[in-house]
Amino acid sequence: xxxxxxxxxxxxxxxxxxxxxxxxxxxxxxxxxxxxxxxxxxxxxxxxxxxxxxxxxxxxxxxxxxxxxxxxxxxxxxxxxxxxxxxxxxxxxxxxxxxxxxxxxxxxxxxxxxxxxxxxxxxxxxxxxxxxxxxxxxxxxxxxxxxxxxxxxxxxxxxxxxxxxxxxxxxxxxxxxxxxxxxxxxxxxxxxxxxxxxxxxxxxxxxxxxx
Amino acid sequence: xxxxxxxxxxxxxxxxxxxxxxxxxxxxxxxxxxxxxxxxxxxxxxxxxxxxxxxxxxxxxxxxxxxxxxxxxxxxxxxxxxxxxxxxxxxxxxxxxxxxxxxxxxxxxxxxxxxxxxxxxxxxxxxxxxxxxxxxxxxxxxxxxxxxxxxxxxxxxxxxxxxxxxxxxxxxxxxxxxxxxxxxxxxxxxxxxxxxxxxxxxxxxxxxxxx
Numbered sequence: 117x118x119x120x121x122x123x124x125x126x127x128x129x130x131x132x133x134x135x136x137x138x139x140x141x142x143x144x145x146x147x148x149x150x151x152x153x154x155x156x157x158x159x160x161x162x163x164x165x166x167x168x169x170x171x172x173x174x175x176x177x178x179x180x181x182x183x184x185x186x187x188x189x190x191x192x193x194x195x196x197x198x199x200x201x202x203x204x205x206x207x208x209x210x211x212x213x214x215x216x217x218x219x220x221x222x223x224x225x226x227x228x229x230x231x232x233x234x235x236x237x238x239x240x241x242x243x244x245x246x247x248x249x250x251x252x253x254x255x256x257x258x259x260x261x262x263x264x265x266x267x268x269x270x271x272x273x274x275x276x277x278x279x280x281x282x283x284x285x286x287x288x289x290x291x292x293x294x295x296x297x298x299x300x301x302x303x304x305x306x307x308x309x310x311x312x313x314x315x316x317x318x319x320x321x322x323x324x325x326x327x
Numbered sequence: 328x329x330x331x332x333x334x335x336x337x338x339x340x341x342x343x344x345x346x347x348x349x350x351x352x353x354x355x356x357x358x359x360x361x362x363x364x365x366x367x368x369x370x371x372x373x374x375x376x377x378x379x380x381x382x383x384x385x386x387x388x389x390x391x392x393x394x395x396x397x398x399x400x401x402x403x404x405x406x407x408x409x410x411x412x413x414x415x416x417x418x419x420x421x422x423x424x425x426x427x428x429x430x431x432x433x434x435x436x437x438x439x440x441x442x443x444x445x446x447x448x449x450x451x452x453x454x455x456x457x458x459x460x461x462x463x464x465x466x467x468x469x470x471x472x473x474x475x476x477x478x479x480x481x482x483x484x485x486x487x488x489x490x491x492x493x494x495x496x497x498x499x500x501x502x503x504x505x506x507x508x509x510x511x512x513x514x515x516x517x518x519x520x521x522x523x524x525x526x527x528x529x530x531x532x533x534x535x536x537x538x
Contacts, residue, residue, distance in 0.1 A: 168430075190418055207397045214395075214428050217428050
């Protein structure tokens with residue numbers, strides 16, 4: 117039995133945020149595969165684990181935590197890594213966690229799901245989602261023009277949140293060559309000891325051909 | 328000159344989250360009207376104030392803070408109100424702040440903007456947004472079935488975030504009669520000393536007839 121258990125599946129960038137943090141911290145952790153594509157997160161049994169019906173969920177020391185940002189905050193505290201030096205910096209990290217959840221991951225994860233898994237093709241909704249992603253990426257591109265990581269010189273959980281879906285640019289139709297600061301920042305994250313691509317870090321990839 | 332200055336406008340539920348907190352805490356604050364509907368948040372001058380191009384922005388004590396959740400966190404610390412008793416409760420508050428930003432405000436604010444201000448009428452995008460709002464409201468309805476406020480017996484900044492757009496149910500087509508726990512919770516928030524409806528708390532309502 118590992119010390120940490122993470123409810124996750126390979127295609128979830130939100131789960132990846134927590135999985136990557138565990139791996140970068142060298143945590144003793146194991147994945148607990150959630151069969152999202154067979155509807156597990158909609159079952160009463162899963163809703164008893166997380167009433168929000170989402171991954172990731174982290175189990176540790178009798179606690180059960182949901183929401184990737186809250187899990188990252190908990191792990192930063194446990195490991196003393198990727199955190200902040202004072203309350204002002206904690207709020208700066210929080211600002212980027214909120215921006216990620218509200219403006220970046222929110223739209224990218226949904227667009228990718230539609231194109232890659234629901235296979236809706238191009239629709240007015242995918243077109244609208246794209247129109248939201250571009251300004252969000254511009255905000256991040258600008259921020260990374262003046263510092264190597266989201267809040268400063270060192271990587272924090274804000275970076276681990278923001279990058280959650282960004283190692284799949286082909287799956288939501290972006291070329292990092294068009295976003296040089298983001299591209300260089302993703303290279304810096306890839307270079308962190310313990311970095312592993314989401315499809316290799318969590319179970320469930322590739323999906324069975326027949327679903 | 329007031330102690331706190333809040334960049335806001337009456338139609339922004341995200342700005343309302345911060346304005347309501349300031350008012351409930353009896354802060355010495357003044358609004359700084361942002362002419363969103365004339366494009367102010369897209370100007371270089373405003374981007375210099377907030378590169379994310381959004382309201383609210385709070386100015387206090389030489390600091391400039393953006394993202395409603397980070398502002399609420401700061402004010403809870405300053406006033407010692409609507410906060411948490413320990414790190415576990417802080418993360419529980421954070422969990423609901425993140426849920427609000429990602430799953431509730433995100434979709435409701437956008438649907439309301441399309442219907443009420445952009446006047447798009449019903450489109451595939453508004454239909455899709457409605458399909459996302461219902462499960463998010465269900466999560467909140469369930470949570471409020473077992474406690475008076477989002478994280479427990481007392482109101483916290485999580486409640487002030489979650490309610491940001493919910494005093495305009497007619498503007499995004501929801502009847503609170505269908506959501507009894509949310510309805511009773513909104514009544515509890517309305518009963519807090521210092522509560523004022525967003526259209527009365529912030530400048531810019533009603534909009535000029537000609538835009």
